[in-house]
């Protein structure tokens with residue numbers, strides 16, 4: 001049995017990763033429809049042994065597909081996801097638009113697969129924020145074992161999370177600066193090349209940014225526990241692909257580094273790289289980019305807290321952080337026969 005699938009935002013950074021992952025995982029795709037703005041209509045993109053012409057989202061009839069993978073921005077999802085769901089298509093939405101909606105499940109298949117069942121109310125399942133996904137895949141086995149009460153996290157996020165224009169901005173600024181020319185910033189409010197920006201998404205009234213608050217809200221929703229305290233600082237760094245996170249947790253019961261390592265080594269979706277020697281850890285360039293796993297390194301007991309533990313977590317933000325997680329949600333729906 002095959003399923004007809006539409007990718008909304010097929011020409012974007014996440015959309016391209018979705019096409020690649022559907023092919024790599026041999027997802028049972030019947031017809032694949034690639035949708036983007038009218039600017040891209042007619043552009044050809046290869047999938048398996050075929051060239052598929054991109055179509056204008058505005059004219060697409062969603063009754064032709066059973067699954068819609070959306071990643072064209074929050075306002076596009078706001079407008080088109082309900083139209084698609086109404087037409088009988090199950091929407092897996094990678095934008096932040098529906099994530100906090102109580103009627104819409106927010107799913108990481110390794111963490112809360114049971115939540116996916118509830119998609120029937122609205123026909124939409126939300127894919128969490130990239131930084132939240134990789135953090136929770138790593139924290140799930142530890143939370144199950146000893147209970148996490150508080151998370152302090154600093155992120156080091158790649159520009160590809162912002163989209164193609166940001167990838168071009170980092171490459172362009174780097175080239176210009178190395179040639180002695182001034183850097184122009186259009187996508188980010190400050191120069192990103194050779195720099196670090198402590199702002200991702202817009203500032204909120206409480207002084208945190210929206211990206212930081214997404215990590216708070218989404219962690220509580222996915223772990224189904226509003227008592228977990230989450231304190232994030234999100235930083236954009238001049239890395240093309242792969243987000244890194246320095247994660248500090250406080251647990252209800254004491255967990256040793258050895259026990260944590262054992263739990264992580266058998267956790268689904270996790271690969272431990274932790275050698276305590278020069279280079280014996282994951283980095284976004286060597287491990288994050290192009291791989292599916294969430295890599296965990298630097299597992300150690302916090303010398304400043306009795307029940308504290310430190311981790312370094314790296315993953316490909318376009319794959320596990322976005323496209324791969326969306327495709328895994330679709331696989332979960334098929335596995336549990338939630339779509340017929």
Ligand code: A2P
Nearest residue numbers: 009010011012013036037039040057072163164
């Ligand atoms: P397009 O390439 O036609 O602009 P990224 O996150 O890499 O910036 O990609 C954004 C994706 O969302 C692209 O595929 C882009 O298509 C798509 N997109 C942006 N605006 C619209 C729109 N108004 N209608 C449909 N797709 C859109």
